[in-house]
Amino acid sequence: MIRTTLAATALLLAASPAFAQSQQEALDARYYRALAAGYKALMLCSAIAHAEANGTTRTPESVEAWELTGIQAPQAAVIADLPYTIVRRPTGQIAHVAVDWAEDMPARLAAYYGADTGCSVLPIGAPEDASNPDQPVPLAAQPPAPVRGKVIVEAGEGRSTRKRSAPQIPAVERVQKAALAGSYGEGSRTTAVLVSRPSPSGGRRSSAFYAPGFDDKTPQRTWSVAKSLAATLVGAAVQAGEANVADPIGLNYWRAGGASDPRGAITLDHALRMATGRFSDTPGNRTDALYFGGSTVDETAVNWPVLHPPGTVFRYANNDTLLAIKAIGQWLTFYPPQEFFAKLGMKHTVAETDIRGEYVLSSQVWSTAQDLARFGELYLNDGKLPSGERVLPEGWVQYVSTPSGPQPDGPFDYGAGFWLMNRSEGVPSDTFAAFGNRGQYVVIVPSRQVVIVRRGEDPVGARFDIAAFTRDVLAALPPE
Known part of the structure; x- marks a missing residue:
């Protein structure tokens, strides 16, 4: 037995x-x-x-x-x-x-x-009657686009929204069409390329090309380009006097732990620079439970323990951007993202939320190529609107585009919510950019007054060479 x-x-x-x-x-x-x-x-x-x-x-x-x-x-x-x-x-x-x-x-x-x-x-297991199809949801009134000076749009493939009223620049068009044809990354799939630059007659001009089925009104998910939008909203809160990047984030449930909770030392600057020192379950940009599982920002992003002193280790994480947005959450209640986007003329951009109304501003924003160009132009104009109204603090452009503290491995440095292309061959050292999954890029070149937007749906394993594309676009533009 x-x-x-x-x-x-x-x-x-x-x-x-x-x-x-x-x-x-x-x-x-x-x-x-x-x-x-x-x-x-x-x-x-x-x-x-x-x-x-x-x-x-x-x-x-x-x-x-x-x-x-x-x-x-x-x-x-x-x-x-x-x-x-x-x-x-x-x-x-x-x-x-x-x-x-x-x-x-x-x-x-x-x-x-x-x-x-x-x-x-909605969360996994939510009942099928959680959305009431009988209740209408009103569409928000679209604000008029602000006056932006003289704008000339040149578009290829018969997709122009305005008549061509200026000579084409063949070299730039060839570069853009090459991107659309997949020349800047084997297997890459480009849906839109737009180049915005100064016009010789004053104002700005842009050339845009789209894949079949896409046009200037077609929104796509920005993925991590939203992190740069989030940093910009933080800048707007700083300009309004409602935030300071040097202040501790100090969420209420962290304060409850008193001085013994090391997360109390995390500042907005740490969060924007991916340097909170917190653990996250996967490196990089996997936040599946929040993005597709229906969990909330509070449930997913804010309560990770600290493994390193804040400001000592770089770890690219959605959770840090979400933490920065939590820090200005009270301000966003009164000045939501759609109002800020409207000021910029980004009338086709929407920041989506979790089911509790918290903005998922690490990824879940939908926007068009033209709207993202306007976003880039705000930085060319030092955070001021064409009307002269300042919506970002003086010096904010330098702040987000300057590396500080720990840096990632790889070809690009990191500022505060933006990637830096200061080490890319053939690209001006002041170039900085918003990067997103599946090939979303907004490249800002202050010294050339150029914004380059590339949208895509690149498959896993395919990578669009944004540094080479930026270099070739700039080389194709006439000298100043």
Whole structure:
């Protein structure tokens, strides 16, 4: 009897690791499938709803071909096979997108809450009646674009929104078309390229080219370009006297820990420079539970423990940008992002939120190439609008574009919410940029008064060479 028991125990112990592993693998597979369903629901909801709010269209087939292919593992393996339903209100406006993923669980939902904040993905397991398709959601009135001086738009492929009224610059057009054709990265997929520069007759001119199915009103997710938008909103709060980058962030639930909580030493500057010293579960830009699982900013981003003294270690993390936005959350309640975007003439840009209304400004912003060019032009103009109104503090451009403290490995340094191209060959040393997943770029070159925007849906493993593209664009422009 004893021998039998010992033998059985030995067999159980030998089998336990494999059994536990299979249990974990099954659990992981189910979770990844749920995340893939949330990813699909949110992309379909946001891409279609924002395009329609802009007066254009995106079909589900277009979103599947661009946003839902070439995505990250492990979601890529299952996302195409998940069935979806687009539910509309009686007005025709999207109410929500539902994606089936498990027979014993409700569909994953992404609900549209209107033009100001767009779509939010609901938590895994949220009931299917969580979005009320019978209740209309009013569209926000679009503000008029500000007067920006004389603007000449040259566009290729018959996609101009205005008539060509100035001679083309063939060298720049060749560079832009080469980018559209995939010349700056094997396997890359470019949807839009725009170059904004001074016009010889005064004001600014821009040339823009788009892939079939995209135009100047087609929004795309900015991914981490949103981090630079977030840093800009922090700058606006500083200009308004509502924030100081040197002050501790001091969230209320950190204060409850008193002086013993080391997170109390984290400042806004640390958060903008990816140097809070906090742990995050994955390096880089994976925040799947928030982005596609339906968790909230509070649940996901703010309570990580400190592993290093703030300001000593660089770790690129969505959580740091989300922490910076939490620090100015009270100000954003009274001055939400859409009001700031409206001032800049970014009338097709929407900062989306989690289901509690917290802005996911590390990634979840939808914008057009033209709007992102206007964003870049704000920095060319030292944080002032064309009217002369200052919306960013004097010296803010230098602040965000100056490296300070620990730096990342790789070819680019980091400032405060912006990447620096000061070490890129053939590129002026004052060049800084907003970079985003899948090939989103806004490059700002103050010394040349040039903004370069590239939008894409690059597959995993393909990389657009933004340094080479920037160099070639600048070389193609006439000397000052």
